[in-house]
Amino acid sequence: MSFSTTQSHNSDPIIQQKLIIYLQEPDAHNVIIRMLYPRLVQRSYGREKRFFCPPPIVYIGGPGWRKCADDIAKTQESDNLLLNQRGSILNENLRWYCELGLNDEQTHLSSNIEFALVNASYYNELLGSGLHISNADKRKYFRMTLSLEAFRGPTTLNPVRRLGIFETAPIHVISKPPKKQSSATVDTGYVRLKSGMKVAVCQRTRCQTFATKYMHVQSDTIIGSQGKWSCFYIYLVSLDDTDHDEDSFMGEDGFIKYGDVVRFVDCLTGVCTPNLTVRKIDDGNVILDPNSTEFVAQLHRVAFQMNGVAYWSLSGTQIVQREVHAHTLTHHEAIDSIAWITVEADFCELKYYEALGPTKDLVTPIPVVTMADMGGTSEENSYIEIRGYGLSGDLEVWFGLIAARVETANDGFMRIKVPAPRGVLHIANNYPRVVKYFYDEEYRIAKVAVPITLVRRDGIIYPTDVSFHYNCTDVGGIGDIFMKEVFEKQQVEFEKSIPDQNTSRESAEEDRGIFNVMTDEDDDNFPPSFS
Structure with missing residues (x-):
């Protein structure tokens, strides 16, 4: 893999003027393409x-x-x-x-x-x-x-x-997942669920996809949908977590076994489930084995126990607590509405803006930054390193409205000299909507956040989730790098005023809340039928 080196250059005034307009309201200009896939x-x-x-x-x-x-x-x-x-x-x-x-x-x-x-x-x-x-x-x-x-x-x-x-x-x-994860096969390591993995969660009552309903987040609520699905992080919850907070928890690394407590966190919005205990389904029964050492496999039917005989279930498009019959202390009834399948999934979100109008070349490859690090502390020796894919020496790196010097670049790596704060902030001060001033409570220091943007030489702007936080004083070095988490992004481009035909509910049902407890007497037609 060859490396290229780009010399220092002055900021292009035409691109700079386009960036002034773009950075004040990026969401008003972006073309967005999002792909979710298994x-x-x-x-x-x-x-x-x-x-x-x-x-x-x-x-x-x-x-x-x-x-x-x-x-x-x-x-x-x-x-x-x-x-x-x-x-x-x-x-x-x-x-x-x-x-x-x-x-x-x-x-x-x-x-x-x-x-x-x-x-x-x-x-x-x-x-x-x-x-x-x-x-x-x-x-x-x-x-x-x-x-x-x-x-x-x-x-x-x-x-x-x-x-x-x-x-x-x-x-x-x-071909198919091994029946038992204790067996050593070629595919065993690939199909085990691991903490931090991105997954899709669904219910399948027949072999074809039209009979499948997926866990999907809409308007900060987890629902069931036939036509849409969301990508979730699955996290292993630490047994030392005694806070029981719905919005926060302590996670652990490692493979997930039956009997472990997990949470699903939506990759885009951060909406999460309560604590759920993973239970094995076998021969029509939910198995409650406190001493199980078997790992959970993708594509296997499992149940998520909430408490006692109540399980994470689906009624139509609504997520509910479903109470089932307990045959014994270790065997509960396994009905279709509490049986879930989990499979590894992923998503990518690509954004760009043709600031100078349509180009003759393809807009791809669209650069994506997955990791950002910083080296040095002073104005003389500080630099940042970004990693990802679609990177190249044809890209300029802009700190706010100043083009930085790219020292090294290839398809997956770029090293950039951090521009002097005086030049960056002098121009940015004239456009307060481009930068963000804030006070760091931890270090008790005033800072200013400057967005880092990639610009191709033909005028295509590629936004990133990376920003540089300059220190406004001489204490603590020149500043530090910051990368936004995925679910901290604003997703209004897709969710705004777009109704889901599969999720219409009566107002009375909405008032009942998301985790309703259902019994056999509550719904004679449960589980729902799929047409």
């Missing part, structure tokens, strides 16, 4: 098709789509005028194409996306419910690819504009 899938055999569970979902949103469409329409109009084309072609609406599939150029799912206008933001989603791996495909790993194109009309100079090709992380393929 990291573990089962291979299909014969005529049986084991569709990916959960199915990959692509969300497209953000106000930046409006500007993207307007800019493309302007170039379409210019092209038509150059070709002396008038009439209906000039006013033809843009047609967007989204193709999601495997990276073998053979198996794919294609869909034509019709963009809708919701609160001045474009919002669409594509559900890849028909994807599967056949027995003829012997790969142990593969990636899914997403391709986005805009069709501008048959008579334009460039009728199709390709935005880019987006790729997921590697996805592992297995």
